Amino acid sequence: MREASVIAPRSLREALRAVGRKGVVAVAGGTDLLVRLHDVAAGERPSFLVLDGVRTLHSIAPRGKGLALGPLVTFSEIERSSLLRTLAPQLVEAASVAGSVQIRNRATLGGNIANGSPAGDLLPPLYVLSARLELSYSGGRRQVMIEDFFKGPGETVLRRNELITRVVFERSQNRGFFLRLAVRRALAISKVSVAANVSLRNGRVQSVRIALGAVAPTVLRASRTEEYLLGRELDRDSIETACGLASGEAAPIDDIRSEADYRREMVGVLLGRGLLRIASAR
Amino acid sequence: MKGPQDSATVARVQVSFRLNGVSFRKRVPVDWTLLRYLREGLGYYGTKCGCEIGDCGACTVLYDGVALNACLILAPQVDGVDIWTIEGVAPQGERGLHPVQQAFVERGAVHCGFCTPGFVMSTIALFLETRNPSRQEIKEALAGNLCRCTGYIQILDAVKTAASRLRDRDLKKFVSRRR
Numbered sequence: 001m002r003e004a005s006v007i008a009p010r011s012l013r014e015a016l017r018a019v020g021r022k023g024v025v026a027v028a029g030g031t032d033l034l035v036r037l038h039d040v041a042a043g044e045r046p047s048f049l050v051l052d053g054v055r056t057l058h059s060i061a062p063r064g065k066g067l068a069l070g071p072l073v074t075f076s077e078i079e080r081s082s083l084l085r086t087l088a089p090q091l092v093e094a095a096s097v098a099g100s101v102q103i104r105n106r107a108t109l110g111g112n113i114a115n116g117s118p119a120g121d122l123l124p125p126l127y128v129l130s131a132r133l134e135l136s137y138s139g140g141r142r143q144v145m146i147e148d149f150f151k152g153p154g155e156t157v158l159r160r161n162e163l164i165t166r167v168v169f170e171r172s173q174n175r176g177f178f179l180r181l182a183v184r185r186a187l188a189i190s191k192v193s194v195a196a197n198v199s200l201r202n203g204r205v206q207s208v209r210i211a212l213g214a215v216a217p218t219v220l221r222a223s224r225t226e227e228y229l230l231g232r233e234l235d236r237d238s239i240e241t242a243c244g245l246a247s248g249e250a251a252p253i254d255d256i257r258s259e260a261d262y263r264r265e266m267v268g269v270l271l272g273r274g275l276l277r278i279a280s281a282r
Numbered sequence: 283m284k285g286p287q288d289s290a291t292v293a294r295v296q297v298s299f300r301l302n303g304v305s306f307r308k309r310v311p312v313d314w315t316l317l318r319y320l321r322e323g324l325g326y327y328g329t330k331c332g333c334e335i336g337d338c339g340a341c342t343v344l345y346d347g348v349a350l351n352a353c354l355i356l357a358p359q360v361d362g363v364d365i366w367t368i369e370g371v372a373p374q375g376e377r378g379l380h381p382v383q384q385a386f387v388e389r390g391a392v393h394c395g396f397c398t399p400g401f402v403m404s405t406i407a408l409f410l411e412t413r414n415p416s417r418q419e420i421k422e423a424l425a426g427n428l429c430r431c432t433g434y435i436q437i438l439d440a441v442k443t444a445a446s447r448l449r450d451r452d453l454k455k456f457v458s459r460r461r
C-alpha cells in the first residue's frame with residue numbers, strides 16, 4: 001500500500017520537477033479529479049500535486065496582439081473578465097453556462113483541456129479561437145495547437161511529465177457565439193454544443209470557424225460548412241444550408257446523455273440560432 | 283472520498299486556516315475532502331454530505347468569500363484560506379438567527395432541512411456579490427443547490443425577503459480578508 005501525500009509547490013520549476021514522478025497526479029480545481037477518485041480505495045490513491053500555489057499559472061494577460069491565459073484561470077474568472085468579454089466572447093459564454101456557481105468557482109481552463117472530454121464546454125470556443133497550448137516539462141516546453149492536442153475521449157498528447165502552462169490565442173475582433181443543449185440549464189454536461197467565430201465584410205462572410213462539441217470522439221471543426229459560408233451573405237437560405245451541412249458533419253453516438261439522431265439535428269438548430277443572432281446584430 | 287481508512291494511521295499535512303472566524307492550525311489527512319474533514323475531523327456536521335460529486339450543493343461552504351462544494355476540494359487545500367460554514371452564520375453570542383436563516387424559516391423554505399445549510403451559504407455568497415439580486419440572478423446563484431421537498435418558490439421568496447432586510451453588518455464577517 002502506497003501512502004498518499006500532498007505536494008504544494010510555490011513555483012513552476014518545483015511543480016515541473018514533481019509532475020513526472022510515479023503516482024503523482026496534478027490537481028487544479030479538482031472538479032473532475034475528485035469525482036473520478038471518489039470510489040478509489042485508500043491504498044490506491046495518488047499523491048496530489050496541488051497547483052493552486054503557483055501564482056504565475058493564474059494570470060489573464062495580453063500577449064502581442066493576443067491573449068495568454070494561465071491554466072488555473074477559473075470559469076468564474078473567465079466569466080468576469082472584461083478583456084475576454086470583448087476578445088473572446090465565445091469563451092465567456094461557455095464559461096458562464098457551465099456547471100453551477102460552486103463548480104465555476106473551482107473548475108479551471110487547464111483542467112477542462114487536460115480532461116479531454118469531447119463535451120468540455122471551453123473546448124469548442126478554443127477551437128474557433130485557434131488556441132495554442134504551451135506544454136512544459138522540466139527543462140523545456142513545446143507548443144501544440146488545440147486541434148492536435150486531443151486523440152480521443154479522455155486521450156491527449158500530454159506526456160506524463162508535462163503540464164499545460166499557457167493557453168494563447170490571437171485577439172478576435174469577430175463576432176462569436178457558444179450555444180449548448182443539456183438536460184437542464186445548470187449542472188448538466190452538454191448533449192451538444194456549437195461555437196463559432198465569424199467576421200463579416202460588406203455583409204459577406206470573410207472568415208469563419210465553427211466547432212462542434214459532444215458529437216464526435218473529440219471536438220470537431222465543421223470545415224465543409226465553413227467552406228460553404230465563405231464569401232456568402234448570411235441570409236435565411238445560406239443559414240439553412242449551413243445548418244444542414246453541419247448536421248451532416250457531426251458524427252454523434254447514442255449514450256446516457258442523448259441519442260445520435262437528436263444530437264445531429266440539434267447541431268443544425270444551434271448553429272442556425274447563433275448565425276441568425278450574428279446576422280441580425282449587423 | 284470514501285475509504286476504510288483509520289484516521290489514526292493516515293498521512294497528514296500541517297495547514298493553517300480560519301474557520302468561522304477562528305484560526306486553526308491542524309494536521310489534516312492528505313487525501314480527505316474538506317467535507318469529510320469538517321464532519322469527521324472537526325465534528326462540524328452542519329455541512330451536509332449529499333452526493334459527494336458536486337451535483338447537490340448540500341456541502342456548500344464559503345471559501346475566501348465564494349461558494350464551493352466542500353466535497354470537491356482536498357482538506358490540505360484549505361491552507362491559508364478563510365472558510366465559513368453554517369455553524370458560523372448566526373450572530374455570535376447573541377440569541378437569534380442571521381437574517382438569511384430567519385427569512386428561510388418565515389417563508390417556509392425549510393422542510394426536511396437537509397439542503398438548507400447549502401442554500402444559506404450560497405445565498406450569503408450571492409449577497410457578497412450583489413445586495414439586491416433579481417429573481418433571475420437568485421435562480422442562477424442557487425442553481426447548484428438541490429431541494430427535494432419544499433420546491434424552490436419558497437426558497438426564492440426567502441432570499442428576496444432576506445435581501446430586503448439585510449444590513450451591512452450582516453455580511454461583514456464573511457468578507458474574506460484575502461480578497
Ligand SMILES: Cc1cc2nc3c(=O)[nH]c(=O)nc-3n(C[C@H](O)[C@H](O)[C@H](O)COP(=O)(O)OP(=O)(O)OC[C@H]3O[C@@H](n4cnc5c(N)ncnc54)[C@H](O)[C@@H]3O)c2cc1C
Pocket residue numbers: 025026027028029030031032033034035071072097098099100103106107108109110111112113114115119120121122158162163164165187188189190335336337
Ligand atoms: C457537478 C459538475 C458539473 C460540471 N459541469 C460541467 C459543465 O457544464 N461543462 C464542462 O465543460 N465541465 C463540467 N464539469 C467538469 C469539470 O468541472 C471541468 O472539466 C473542469 O474544467 C475541470 O477543471 P479542474 O480544474 O476542476 O480539473 P481537475 O479535476 O483539477 O483536473 C482534471 C484533469 O486535468 C489534469 N490537469 C489539470 N490541470 C492541468 C494542467 N495545468 N496541466 C496538465 N494537466 C492538468 C488533472 O491532472 C486531471 O487529470 C462539471 C463537473 C462537475 C463535478
